[in-house]
Amino acid sequence: NQGFSEIQDLTVVGGGPAGIAASIYAARKGLKVSLIVEKMGGQVADTVGIENMISMSKTTGLELTKDLGTHLDDYDVSVRELQRVASIERGDLMSIKLASGEVISSKSTIIATGAAWKKLGIRGEDENIGRGVAFCPHCEGPFFKGKKVLVIGGGNSGLEAALDLCGIVEHVTILEFLPKLSGDQVLVDQIASRSNIDIITNAACQEIHSFNQKVDSVSYIDRSSEAKHTISASGVFVQIGLVPNSQFVRDLVDVNAFGEIIVNEKGETSVEGIFACGDVTTVPYKQISIAIGDGAKASIAAAEYLQKLPISAENVAR
Numbered sequence: 001n002q003g004f005s006e007i008q009d010l011t012v013v014g015g016g017p018a019g020i021a022a023s024i025y026a027a028r029k030g031l032k033v034s035l036i037v038e039k040m041g042g043q044v045a046d047t048v049g050i051e052n053m054i055s056m057s058k059t060t061g062l063e064l065t066k067d068l069g070t071h072l073d074d075y076d077v078s079v080r081e082l083q084r085v086a087s088i089e090r091g092d093l094m095s096i097k098l099a100s101g102e103v104i105s106s107k108s109t110i111i112a113t114g115a116a117w118k119k120l121g122i123r124g125e126d127e128n129i130g131r132g133v134a135f136c137p138h139c140e141g142p143f144f145k146g147k148k149v150l151v152i153g154g155g156n157s158g159l160e161a162a163l164d165l166c167g168i169v170e171h172v173t174i175l176e177f178l179p180k181l182s183g184d185q186v187l188v189d190q191i192a193s194r195s196n197i198d199i200i201t202n203a204a205c206q207e208i209h210s211f212n213q214k215v216d217s218v219s220y221i222d223r224s225s226e227a228k229h230t231i232s233a234s235g236v237f238v239q240i241g242l243v244p245n246s247q248f249v250r251d252l253v254d255v256n257a258f259g260e261i262i263v264n265e266k267g268e269t270s271v272e273g274i275f276a277c278g279d280v281t282t283v284p285y286k287q288i289s290i291a292i293g294d295g296a297k298a299s300i301a302a303a304e305y306l307q308k309l310p311i312s313a314e315n316v317a318r
Contacts, residue, residue, distance in 0.1 A: 008034045008078070010302050011096050011106035013085050014245075016042025017288050018278025019112035020068045021295030022302075027075035029303050034078040034104055036085055036096070041065030042114045043279070044288060048130035049143055053288055064288075085113075087248055090271055107309065108273045108302045111253075111261060112295055113245035115279040115286065120152060120238055124208030124215075132215025133208060133236050137161040138287060140235075144169050149235035150218055152205060154181035158239035162197050163190055165237065171196045173231060175203040175220060200231075208236055244280045256282055267298030275302050 012023045015037030026033045039045060047061035059067075072079070080098070088109060089095040096104040117135040119125055125133055134140040137151075141164060149169050151162045154176030160183075162172045174181070174191070179202055181188050191197050202223040209217045209230070219230045244259045254262045254270035261276040263269055263283065269276050277283070277298035278291040 006032065007093065008032045008104060008106040009306055010034075010108045010110065010299075011036065011094065011104055012110045012112060012299075013088075013096070014038075014042065014112035014114055014278070014280070015040045015081070016044055016112060016114045016278060016291065017068065018114070018291040018295035018298075019110070020072050021292045022110045022112055022277060022299040023077045024072060024075055025296045025299035026303060027077050029299075031303065031306065032078075033076075034080070034106065035072075036083050036098065036104075037079060037081045038084045038113075040069055040081060043116070044068075046129065047136070047139060050139060050288065051142060052139060085248055088252055088274070090252065090274065094273065108305055109275070110267070110295075110298050110302055111246070111249060111269075111274065111276040111280060112278045112291075112298075113280045114291075115242040115244045115260075117238065118241045118243055120205055120240065122205055122207055124210065125238070128208055128210050128215050128236075131210060131213055132234060133238065135238055136286075137164045137237055137239075140237075141165050141168050144235040146170050147234040148173070148232065149237060150175055150231065150233045151237045151239055153239035153241075154178065154183060154199070154201070155239070155241070156183040156187060157241065159183040159187040159191055161237050161239045163187070163194070166194050166197050169196075169235075171198070173198045173200060173233070175205060175218070175231075176201045177204060177223070178202070179224075242279070242286065246280050249274075263298075266301040267294065268301060273305060275305075 009031040010026045011034045012019045013036045023035045044061045045065045050059045084099040086099045087097045094106045148171045151174045203220040205220045207219045217232045260282045263281045267275045267277045275298040277294040279286045
């Protein structure tokens with residue numbers, strides 16, 4: 001791997017599917033590429049089962065993370081693992097400052113830092129991830145075929161999850177903290193038309209219970225009566241939102257109300273030379289396969305940008 005003493009053509013921030021795809025595409029074009037990784041694989045590393053990754057019938061998050069890393073190792077990419085980017089400054093060159101104090105100079109940057117699922121923060125949640133607690137209905141819904149599941153959250157993401165799941169599982173119960181569902185009315189109407197979806201509002205979830213290392217129930221308090229209830233379920237899908245990992249560039253590039261980096265169809269941000277891809281952006285549908293394609297697209301766009309840079313002391317062909 002190259003060192004960081006030289007000016008990089010492209011620095012990719014984030015080691016999930018989008019960031020690794022971007023790095024590989026850039027390296028294949030002969031660019032000097034650096035990759036800053038806080039956690040190799042990103043969210044994928046925490047996903048237990050994956051059955052919607054096209055070209056492979058079934059894999060796990062750990063296996064896919066290993067495969068992504070193996071593919072990355074085929075190319076000359078400078079990798080800094082267990083490193084976090086503190087800030088990026090845009091000048092004649094990008095100054096990418098790591099939390100360690102190291103500074104990387106780069107002609108262009110791709111931000112692929114992904115997003116984190118919001119958690120409930122209750123007992124039994126973290127320890128049962130992969131044992132019944134899930135965050136992605138598209139990825140993990142089929143594992144609960146014919147079973148009873150809960151969806152926590154009555155916003156658009158929760159209602160969409162319930163609608164996705166109700167065709168697979170035996171029964172879906174939505175638990176919503178507020179007195180009524182907060183999703184779009186068209187989704188609320190769709191929910192009402194499904195015979196195997198129930199709704200419980202004013203529900204403050206207290207604990208996720210398990211038996212033999214598998215989720216079996218959730219206890220909650222009815223906020224209107226303060227009565228405590230327990231409901232049985234094999235799966236709990238937490239759908240209370242995503243937090244884009246964009247904090248370190250929110251003063252640099254344009255973001256929307258949710259903190260997602262606003263990009264165009266090429267992955268270009270509001271700042272020339274800075275691109276973004278994957279779950280950290282406004283691109284819809286947060287899926288592994290979409291993130292991989294998004295990373296490839298942003299990398300091609302970055303390569304096109306570099307080709308058009310004026311000749312200067314920093315940009316003389318090697």
